[in-house]
Amino acid sequence: MNRFIKRLFVMILLIALTVTSIPTDFAATFGDTSGHWAESYIDTIKPLGVITGYPDGTFKPDASVKRIEFIAIIVNALKLPLRAASPNEYWGAPFAESALTSGLIKETEYGGITENSLEKSITREEMSSIVVNAFYSRGKTISEAQKASALNSLSDFDKVSSDYFEQAVAAVALGIISGYPDGTFGPTMTATRAHAAVMSQKLLVEIGVIQGNTSSATFSVGGIKIGDTYDTVIKLAGKPLREDYSEYGFTWLVYHTNYKNYYQIGIQNNQVVALYTASNLLSGKSNVTIGQSKTEVTKLLGAPLSYIQKGTTQYQQYNTAETAVYLKDNAYVTAYFDTASSGKLFAVKIVDYSVEQSMKRQYSTATDALRISYEKTIFDLANVFRVANGKSILVWHEGLANVARKHSKDMAVRSFFDHINPSGYSPFDRILADGIDYSVAAENIAAGYTNAFAAHSGWVNSPGHRENLLRQINYLGVGVYIGGEYVNYFTQDFITP
Numbered sequence: 001m002n003r004f005i006k007r008l009f010v011m012i013l014l015i016a017l018t019v020t021s022i023p024t025d026f027a028a029t030f031g032d033t034s035g036h037w038a039e040s041y042i043d044t045i046k047p048l049g050v051i052t053g054y055p056d057g058t059f060k061p062d063a064s065v066k067r068i069e070f071i072a073i074i075v076n077a078l079k080l081p082l083r084a085a086s087p088n089e090y091w092g093a094p095f096a097e098s099a100l101t102s103g104l105i106k107e108t109e110y111g112g113i114t115e116n117s118l119e120k121s122i123t124r125e126e127m128s129s130i131v132v133n134a135f136y137s138r139g140k141t142i143s144e145a146q147k148a149s150a151l152n153s154l155s156d157f158d159k160v161s162s163d164y165f166e167q168a169v170a171a172v173a174l175g176i177i178s179g180y181p182d183g184t185f186g187p188t189m190t191a192t193r194a195h196a197a198v199m200s201q202k203l204l205v206e207i208g209v210i211q212g213n214t215s216s217a218t219f220s221v222g223g224i225k226i227g228d229t230y231d232t233v234i235k236l237a238g239k240p241l242r243e244d245y246s247e248y249g250f251t252w253l254v255y256h257t258n259y260k261n262y263y264q265i266g267i268q269n270n271q272v273v274a275l276y277t278a279s280n281l282l283s284g285k286s287n288v289t290i291g292q293s294k295t296e297v298t299k300l301l302g303a304p305l306s307y308i309q310k311g312t313t314q315y316q317q318y319n320t321a322e323t324a325v326y327l328k329d330n331a332y333v334t335a336y337f338d339t340a341s342s343g344k345l346f347a348v349k350i351v352d353y354s355v356e357q358s359m360k361r362q363y364s365t366a367t368d369a370l371r372i373s374y375e376k377t378i379f380d381l382a383n384v385f386r387v388a389n390g391k392s393i394l395v396w397h398e399g400l401a402n403v404a405r406k407h408s409k410d411m412a413v414r415s416f417f418d419h420i421n422p423s424g425y426s427p428f429d430r431i432l433a434d435g436i437d438y439s440v441a442a443e444n445i446a447a448g449y450t451n452a453f454a455a456h457s458g459w460v461n462s463p464g465h466r467e468n469l470l471r472q473i474n475y476l477g478v479g480v481y482i483g484g485e486y487v488n489y490f491t492q493d494f495i496t497p
Helices: 003-011 039-048 067-078 093-101 124-137 144-151 165-174 193-206 230-237 294-301 353-358 368-388 398-413 427-433 452-460 463-469
Strands: 242-245 251-257 260-268 271-277 307-310 313-316 323-328 331-338 344-352 440-447 475-482 488-496
Touching: 039 193, 067 093, 067 124, 067 193, 124 165, 124 193, 144 165, 230 251, 230 260, 230 271, 242 368, 251 368, 260 368, 294 323, 294 331, 331 353, 331 452, 344 353, 344 452, 368 452, 368 463, 368 475, 368 488, 398 427, 398 440, 398 475, 398 488, 427 440, 427 488, 440 452, 440 463, 452 463, 452 488
Parallel strands: none
Antiparallel strands: 242 251, 251 260, 260 271, 271 344, 307 313, 323 331, 331 344, 440 488, 475 488
């Protein structure tokens, strides 16, 4: 046991009247966190005394974090036994003692637990070790499947020190720490006070000290916010009706009750990373709600983005009466407006900043899983729109879906975009050719949209397509093809027998 450790434990025997000199201040608000990407996390843990501000009323979210500061944050978060520091004693000594006793750190870490080593900036792998040790100290476990998924999600786990490898993988599996936009973990990169706040908040959620409290969340859908755990979602929403693949690679959990209260929750590494709703389920401190005008939404979220910068590439974003993309509190918000209903917000998609940044292309790679997901989503959203407008629910028709799939593929392969194909066949010809009789038939097509949500919004805002969506009709088949000049081709075929 080195001299500093001996001194730590000797000091336990002393009676002290002073308090720690770690920057602590319980001011009502911080003067420098408004609009910061970690604002909601900081607001959540501040009342708990986990991490506090400076005497000047600031939080300094982008300031670097020392090892001892992060140790103190986690000791505070877990409310571990803590003695007061003695006069002239290093302020971090009591926190280091508590962390050692509780198994958060080891005597051999950092080249020895000394004042000098504790005052150095902490790395991401070191932070991972502390939070995972804290997680395990509460009797919690992580499944091997979760670990395997996490291990495959980032590209540089081989660069993690052997002392921290298991904890780094576990931290990613829990969603307590995520990768950089380039898909790396960055084990030796240092962190900020904002990162420390986020990790401590997520730890407290994982060990059940706090739940997915949405009161401080910028956006909440059905009581669920980005950063909540999968277990929290299941507790709040129950088992999903369906799980779909997304263009980002995460999984959408789909919820609705007979196409009322429709929403999707994006899950990656056991954590909520995206939200979508086409029902009046949006809430949160942003005060954005379904039914607001674009002027109202822009006043609350700021100016829409003309592009999203990803590395050296700018991805242009449309800013029209129908749609706009905003960046607010570490999330990209895509707002869909219904121009036939006084331009009211009728649907919204919210994606975590790092997840959006990690997608380095305009369109996703073609897979059957993604095609099927788009088809099911297009079908669902048609019914959501119909139910909201007092219409009957359409029934899925697999034969029509095959007709639609063939037409979507034909448009991509033969490089045309029309209801009439180059051979002169109309939708009605194609439906009859597949042996499907009808008394009424209709078709919607779309191409070039980046996903099913955007394609549906385009149809809602096109008078002819909208008419088909709301037509008195019984069956719908949806066919999607990924490939060709416009990448994503969408076809809806409707009939009444």
